Amino acid sequence: AGAGVGGGGTRFDLEKETELRFEVEAGEKVQLELLTGLAEVFGSELNRNKKYTFGPGSKIAVFTWQGCSVSLSGKTEVAYVSKDTPMLLYLNAHTALEQMRRQAERDNEKGPRVMVVGPTDVGKSTVCRLLLSYAVRLGRRPTLVELDVGQSGVSVPGTMSALCIERPADVEEGYSVQAPLVYHFGSTTPGTNIKLYNKLTSCLADVFSQRCEVNRKASVGGCIINTCGWVKGSGYQALVHCASAFEVDVVLVLDQERLYNELKRDLPHFVRVVLLPKSGGVVERSKDCRREARDEKIREYFYGFRSASFFPHAFDVRFSDVRIYKIGAPSIPDSCLPLGMSQDDTQLKLVPVTPGRDLTHHVLSVSCADDGEEGAGGVRRGVLESPVCGFIVVTNVDTQAQVMTVLSPAPRPLPRHTLLIMDIRFIDLK
Ligand code: ATP
Numbered sequence: 019a020g021a022g023v024g025g026g027g028t029r030f031d032l033e034k035e036t037e038l039r040f041e042v043e044a045g046e047k048v049q050l051e052l053l054t055g056l057a058e059v060f061g062s063e064l065n066r067n068k069k070y071t072f073g074p075g076s077k078i079a080v081f082t083w084q085g086c087s088v089s090l091s092g093k094t095e096v097a098y099v100s101k102d103t104p105m106l107l108y109l110n111a112h113t114a115l116e117q118m119r120r121q122a123e124r125d126n127e128k129g130p131r132v133m134v135v136g137p138t139d140v141g142k143s144t145v146c147r148l149l150l151s152y153a154v155r156l157g158r159r160p161t162l163v164e165l166d167v168g169q170s171g172v173s174v175p176g177t178m179s180a181l182c183i184e185r186p187a188d189v190e191e192g193y194s195v196q197a198p199l200v201y202h203f204g205s206t207t208p209g210t211n212i213k214l215y216n217k218l219t220s221c222l223a224d225v226f227s228q229r230c231e232v233n234r235k236a237s238v239g240g241c242i243i244n245t246c247g248w249v250k251g252s253g254y255q256a257l258v259h260c261a262s263a264f265e266v267d268v269v270l271v272l273d274q275e276r277l278y279n280e281l282k283r284d285l286p287h288f289v290r291v292v293l294l295p296k297s298g299g300v301v302e303r304s305k306d307c308r309r310e311a312r313d314e315k316i317r318e319y320f321y322g323f324r325s326a327s328f329f330p331h332a333f334d335v336r337f338s339d340v341r342i343y344k345i346g347a348p349s350i351p352d353s354c355l356p357l358g359m360s361q362d363d364t365q366l367k368l369v370p371v372t373p374g375r376d377l378t379h380h381v382l383s384v385s386c387a388d389d390g391e392e393g394a395g396g397v398r399r400g401v402l403e404s405p406v407c408g409f410i411v412v413t414n415v416d417t418q419a420q421v422m423t424v425l426s427p428a429p430r431p432l433p434r435h436t437l438l439i440m441d442i443r444f445i446d447l448k
Contacts (some may be wrong), residue, residue, distance in 0.1 A: 019431045020098050025088035027051065032099060035106065036090060037081040039299045042098035043075050048092035055086025060144055061151025062186040070189050073324070075310065077301045081105055110144060111270060111294065113150040115240070118267070119158060122238050128230060129160075129240030129337055131264050135257055135281070136272030137248030141300040142169050145272065146244045153239065157397050159184060160239040161229075162193070163222055165260065166246050168206040168308065172198045173327035173380065174409055175312040176207050176440045178218045180226060182236060191323050199225060200406045201384035204345055205441040206312065211254045211346045213365035216259045242348050249277050261285055287353075316381065316444045319409060320427060324340035330412065333430040334421045337408070342371040342437045344383065345402060368401055373422055377412045379443040382424075384408045385436040388414070407433055411444050 027049070030038050042048045049071050052064040056079050064070065064080070072078055078090055090097060118130040132149070134142050146162060153160045162181045164172040172179045172193055181198040183440065201218045208215040230237035243264060245257060258281075261269065266289060271278040274297040282291045301312070322328035347364040371377070385405035410432070414423040424447055426432070 027091035028097070029053070029087060029089045030097075031087045032082045032085060033058070033101070034083060035103070036099055036101045037079045037103050037105070037299065038090075038097065038269065039077075039079045040077075040090060041095040042072050043077045043093045043095045044073055044319075045282075046074055046093040048072050048076070048090060048094055050078070050080065051089050051203060053087045053089055053315050054290075055082060057082040057086040057088060058151075059189045060187065061148040062189050062190060063155075063181070064317055069103060072190065074168075077298070077299075079103075079299050096402050100298060101300060103408060104146045104383070107294055108148055109152075111292065112373060114148065115153070116156060119153075119240065119328050122240075125136070128160075128270055129238040129239050131266045132268045132270060133243040133245060133257070133261055133264070133266045133354070134270045134272065135245050135249065135277065136247065136296070137277075137320065138294040139300055139302045140247075140272040140274075142166070142272055142424065143169065144297070144300065145270065145294070146242045147171070147187050147192075149242050151384065154183050154186055158239045159235045161226060161236060163241050163243040163264070164198075165219060165222075166201050166244050167208060169311060170244065171244065173200045174442075175238055176317050176442045177312070177383075177406065178203050178215075178222060180222050180241075183239075190427075196278055201439070202345070202385065202406050202438045204341065204438065207227075208246055208253060208256055210247060211365050211440065212256060214345055215368040216263075217366065219256070219400065220263045223260075223265075226264070237424055249274065257281070258284055258349050261289065262386050268292065270294055279388040312442070313444065314361050315336050316409075316411075316442075320411070320425060323428065328427065329431045331426050333426065334423050335432065337373050337420045340432065340435045342373060342377075342439055343368040343401065344371050344439045345369070366402060373415060374417060375415050377415050377422065378440070379445055380412050381440040381442045381444055382410050382412065383438040383440065384410060384432060384434050385438055387436050388440045390447055400435055401438070406438075410437075413444060413446060 049069045052066050052070050057064045115130045124127040129316050134146050135141050150160055160183050164179045172181050177200045179198045179200040187193050268290045271293050278293040320330040347367045347369050383406040385404050386407045387401040410424040410426045412422050413425050
């Protein structure tokens with residue numbers, strides 16, 4: 019790579035099948051421009067002579083199959099060219115999936131259902147994005163199923179979702195501008211309520227299967243499932259559950275041979291389990307870095323990308339106009355459970371929450387469930403399995419006046435009155 023200065027930026031000449039990796043310094047931004055040749059960022063092609071801006075903390079790889087030159091301006095923490103990438107192996111995986119789609123088309127069958135697994139920081143989300151972009155560039159309509167409740171690429175953290183992919187992810191913004199199907203999970207680790215996690219996985223699988231029955235393109239496109247980095251104990255069981263709920267045909271295991279062997283042992287023999295190396299470019303992210311990324315995702319939900327495009331509303335909501343629930347009662351010893359009730363039931367129970375000061379800053383999901391009356395014993399049916407129509411943040415609680423102030427993407431009134439509380443908090447600094 020010949021680095022030279024031109025037009026205020028640093029020029030990098032990339033040979034074919036190499037990539038330029040860079041990280042943007044905290045508080046800075048970096049501009050990237052493709053000068054000659056062809057290049058892509060995680061599967062999305064770059065346009066020539068267009069300036070792409072990446073915000074603080076972005077970790078980017080510009081890959082070229084044919085060779086190219088690009089220029090970078092702004093403060094990068096690191097910027098280097100690597101010849102050693104697993105892109106050819108990822109492309110092979112894509113080619114195999116495309117063959118399966120062709121076969122599905124011919125034989126009137128389902129397209130590939132793929133689960134991408136591995137420990138944290140091995141590039142799972144990146145591989146999903148790459149496979150989706152390559153598929154959509156060939157005219158396919160694959161579905162992204164996002165089960166990573168910590169770092170969702172689709173919606174706010176604490177959710178599980180599905181999104182039909184109709185165009186490659188935006189180079190700068192990712193998937194933000196489409197309409198996903200989103201379920202409330204409520205926390206950033208599946209371990210907080212593994213029963214709920216598995217149940218919502220099954221819900222998503224059901225909805226996806228129903229869609230495939232009526233939409234041939236969706237069926238042939240198949241799905242790419244992004245999972246959590248928790249691959250031991252119940253986390254591992256959740257992967258096995260997911261594979262069966264979605265009737266997965268292919269599992270791509272990134273980086274971990276042990277996980278690969280376990281899945282080969284435990285999944286039915288017709289499931290193809292493939293071990294793939296992780297890219298040397300994937301950067302490990304600290305706890306703080308993950309927290310910031312989550313905050314940013316929530317900020318984006320309310321204010322739009324780069325805090326510039328949406329204008330959220332603030333208004334008061336009377337306690338008497340809403341019903342707030344938490345999913346899952348705290349676990350109690352088996353011996354104390356009412357007769358005929360199991361620990362599982364408590365994890366999936368809707369527990370009414372009395373609004374108080376401690377609600378401040380919590381993110382609440384607005385459930386699409388009908389605002390029907392409570393049934394016998396205060397049981398509301400269907401809330402767990404209902405998708406979410408949006409999110410609000412409680413910015414103030416006035417127990418005297420019995421109202422709370424909320425931040426909402428839409429003006430009052432709230433579209434529905436059933437609210438589900440998340441463990442996740444967001445402090446609005448605007
Ligand atoms: P998680 O632990 O959250 O599940 P993950 O395994 O899904 O993480 P990614 O989110 O795909 O990992 O990647 C982690 C970070 O590394 C991201 O910021 C991504 O942009 C960056 N990254 C991925 N591949 C490369 C690469 N080849 N060069 C530079 N940065 C990369």
